[in-house]
Amino acid sequence: MPSSSTVRTTTPPTVWLARGRHVGPGAEGAVRARLRLLEEAGTLDGQLEVPAAEGSPERVFEARWRAAGQVTVRARLTLEPGPDGGRAWTLAAEAERAWDPVWPSPTEMFWPEGTESEWAHDSGSALSLTGLNPLPEDEKELRRVLKGAARAWWAVHVVVHEAMTPDARGLVPLAGWLPAGLRHRVVEHRAAPHQLRAVNYALKDLGVQVPRGGALVLPGDPAPAAYDGDGLAVRNVFLDGSEPTELIAAVTRFAALPRPLSADAEAALTALRDDWRLLTPEEELDRARKLVAMYAEALEAMTKSRDLYREAAEQAHEALAAYREAAGSPPPVQQPAATSPLKQLTRTLERLKVTPRARRAEEATAPQEGSAGS
Template sequence: MPTSTTVRPTTPPTVWLARGRHVGAAAEDVLRRNLRDLKARGVIHDHMEPPQPEDSPEKVFEARWAVGEVTVRARLALAPPSEGGREWVLAAEAEAAWDLEWPSPATMFWPEEAEGAETEWDRLSGSELRLRDINPLPADDKDLRRVLRDAAPDTWAVHVVVHEAMTPDERGRRPLAPLLPPGLRHRVVEHRAAPHQLRAVNWALREFGVELPRGGAVVLPGVPAPEGYDGGGFSVRTVFLDGSRPAELIAAVTRFAHAARPLPKGADEVVTALREDWHLLTLEEELERQRALVAMYAEALEAMTRSRDLYREAAERANEALAAYRESAGVPAPALPAQNRNEDTRPASPLQQLTRTLERLKLGKSRHPEPGTARPATDTEEPAAPEPAAPEPTAPEPEPLQAETTEAPGSKPL
């Protein structure tokens, strides 16, 4: 039997998972209509379409309901439209271990008993197989092997192969799904092999280590298989296709569903989105979430404060060790520049900054007196240097000196 080299986490016992495909064109309208109807009838407590990022291609629907005293939360993600329809993935989680007798979460989103286009949601993801009906294996051996080799490794659904020992009548063509517990009706794919296809079926299943008994049934293991899976323990020797309830086969399918199974591929992101990106909160849950956020921020602040104190303590010890080393080695401490010694290294307050600005303005004004105002001498100022004398022009030889007389204004010479 093939085994996976990657160890996957086990599916939590409180989680219910399923996926499928809606082949119609109005999947969102079908979901909204059914959710509104279920809320009006009191089947579910509430539902919503949480906002998604603009670059998110999927549409999300959330719903909440209760089974007795147990609350169930479920999230359905609807992929963008494609040629084959719209893929959907559904994850639900309860406050207790999941009971297969509880209502199927699929029927809390999709209508179960509707007719026409509203029942087009039960296709298996990526194929034309139905979840609630019989799927006859193809007549061509090559196509038959392809279908079984695609189904055998699948872990999202439970695949069951039933061999018809003889061609059954109308009563023997009733699907197995309605007889299963509600929690399994939308997770089981029933394959039917015609009487002449037994050899081709076992040829295709040989690589998975299982065998289909003649006129019986087998539950395919999936890859990786559940722990302790034994092909003989999940095969039924005889299945009477006469309209009676196949109790042995139903027991084998139920036992397989209860086994601890690895999470299907890609299901870890689905479960994480359900738990961490949930929007449909009650007042109590919203209050609890805010308290958790406050506690988380307080813890982060305490850790930052503790780191700051440790850093400061380490810096002080480093300085002490450096000073002790210099003292023992006789190395003088480096002298600080005079400017650094005289200045206060503490940051100045706004008042001190304003005072210093005013002092600088006052000092600047005193150093630039107004014109015509004598500048007072200070002890610290040096006397101004005399201006250099202008060079005297060369004069002609002086004439004989004459007596100079001082004339009063208006007087005549004698």
């Protein structure tokens, strides 16, 4: 099972997080139209497109609504450039109390109905979030897909093994049976009857196995501390059109487990809480009060620091004065005047200087002294 030594914040029970990919153009227009429609219908209490920074390709949308008629939910959708001209999207939502899986998916508040084929794709693999995703026939590619799924965090990845080739009734996606709040957070991988051995070989390093004719919820990375591969393995999934109750229960249990936030998930949650712009008048007033309190605390801390510094300086001066009075202050040492290096050089040259006139006078005097001596 993937593990990490880094201590991470655990996903709060009030939070709903998802990430995906919108293929093709028109993502911003689709979101704007959906938000206006739901606001006019009274489904949303408010919506806002946050002004984009100059030159930034990122677009941010916020919406507020009441789940179950009374629980306020705030949600923030971020669109960023994606491959092939599409958009990568990140959606973070937080409710006033623990999230109930039966509440509507926050994606339904931002994306138009009936357009899942455009926006409901897994961010890491581009697989469908609402349909079936058959595993590749090539074993090398199959291992790559499953190892990526085992490391994924944003979506819940489920592997379902077909004990025998199903008919049309067995090709109904799991997404249609899931609670609304999980509908766009699950990637369903389908393994054909002959692929079981290759699937379990690819999952061998994780210490988990897919039962024959059953299913397994993969741990993701970081994995929940309480993840139990055996407990999240379903022995039998009857692909006959009947509701897969055991599998739905396993996915729901996994989604409810406290999970360490990945770094990008933590960043999305922090942005939702700290950069929220769609404020009610009461929230505006509360934020202003908090800012005033924060500035007052900062000013008080600066004043206290200044007073402490002044007090320490006065004590230092008093201690120095007392020391000088007790020991006696030595007379100040008279420092010699600094002499210019140029002046020193000039004096040296003057001492060594011998002019032509002085030399001739010296030569004229020398014979006279010699004759006098004879």
